[in-house]
Amino acid sequence: MRRIAAIFVLAAATLLVAACSTLDGAAALFGRDISFTAPQLQSQLDRKFPRDYRKLGGLVSVSLLNPRLSLPGGGRLKLDFDIGLAGMGNTARSPSGHFALESGLRFDAGTRGLHLDNPEIVSVDVPALGGVMNDSARSMLNSWLLDYAREEPVYRLDDTTFGRIASRRIERVNIDSGIITLQLD
Numbered sequence: 277m278r279r280i281a282a283i284f285v286l287a288a289a290t291l292l293v294a295a296c297s298t299l300d301g302a303a304a305l306f307g308r309d310i311s312f313t314a315p316q317l318q319s320q321l322d323r324k325f326p327r328d329y330r331k332l333g334g335l336v337s338v339s340l341l342n343p344r345l346s347l348p349g350g351g352r353l354k355l356d357f358d359i360g361l362a363g364m365g366n367t368a369r370s371p372s373g374h375f376a377l378e379s380g381l382r383f384d385a386g387t388r389g390l391h392l393d394n395p396e397i398v399s400v401d402v403p404a405l406g407g408v409m410n411d412s413a414r415s416m417l418n419s420w421l422l423d424y425a426r427e428e429p430v431y432r433l434d435d436t437t438f439g440r441i442a443s444r445r446i447e448r449v450n451i452d453s454g455i456i457t458l459q460l461d
Contacts, residue, residue, distance in 0.1 A: 284338075310437060310458040311393075314347045317390075317431045317456070321345055324428075326369065328361075337362040338416060342396050343372060343429075346404065350451035352378045354398075361404060373402030375417065381430065381449045381456065388438050389429020390456070395421050 321343040329338045330406045339360035346354045360368025379395035397417065433441075441460055450457040 284361065286396075308460050310440060310460070312390075312431060312456045312458075314345055316455060317353075317375075318345045319341075320431050321355075325357075329420055335363060336416075337368060338420070339368045340420075341369070347451055347454050347456065349451070352380055353451055353456075354378050355392075359371050359402060361402070372404050373400070374399045375402075377421065379425070381451060383446045383449055383458065384429065387429045391429050391434040392421075393449075394424035395425050397421065 297397065325343050326339050326341045329340075330336070331338060333348045333424075337360075339362070341358040341360055344356040346352055347357075353374060355378075356374065358371035359373045360370060361372040362368035375397060377395050377397050380393035381390045382393040383389070385390050391405055397414075398416070400414070445461045446458050447461050448459045450459060
């Protein structure tokens with residue numbers, strides 16, 4: 277009787293692992309994946325913005341407002357921002373335009389966060405500048421984007437989550453429709 281029970285348990289475990297692996301669930305079943313949703317990332321972004329950046333010695337102020345994050349899939353996320361423009365030391369809190377970017381993500385252990393990876397501006401609409409971005413405004417936006425990708429995480433892992441990965445290596449950061457997954461070794 278014990279032998280039959282042992283065979284049954286072994287067969288059930290084998291079928292469970294096989295079923296999970298075909299659904300890419302084995303990694304999650306054995307603690308190899310950590311996943312995040314768009315609302316989790318959006319919550320942290322909402323606490324970090326609006327942000328003001330002074331350029332040209334304070335003559336121009338650019339405010340980034342109302343970040344909106346989406347995970348359309350295809351290995352990249354999309355971030356939309358409203359832009360506020362002001363001059364002579366003023367701060368703009370009302371939108372003067374809009375821009376959107378797409379980016380991959382990378383994990384940085386130093387900040388314990390997910391950072392933009394190879395971000396690209398995909399659209400810009402600033403009616404005050406004639407609806408398109410001129411070279412100096414594009415340069416300021418690209419400069420901010422590169423600094424932000426290097427210095428600021430889009431999402432910072434909490435202590436519990438970071439503790440789960442502290443002794444492991446992240447193989448890959450996947451961005452699928454509606455979910456970001458850290459695949460651990």
